Amino acid sequence: MLPRSAGNRSIDTSIGESIALRRLAATLFASVLVSAAFVLAPEQPEQQASICQQHHSAEACRVW
Numbered sequence: 001m002l003p004r005s006a007g008n009r010s011i012d013t014s015i016g017e018s019i020a021l022r023r024l025a026a027t028l029f030a031s032v033l034v035s036a037a038f039v040l041a042p043e044q045p046e047q048q049a050s051i052c053q054q055h056h057s058a059e060a061c062r063v064w
């Protein structure tokens with residue numbers, strides 16, 4: 001087997017760095033989505049129930 005030239009190593013490194021950056025970006029995006037869900041979703045279901053009761057009958061909102 002022939003040894004790799006320096007040019008091939010830089011290509012391999014840049015591909016590896018590209019994959020690492022994509023994984024980092026995907027991880028950050030997932031973290032932002034999960035964080036947004038915790039911030040935007042109310043902690044008490046009664047908050048959503050009151051919104052439901054403003055727009056629908058009490059029977060439609062019994063899932064709370």
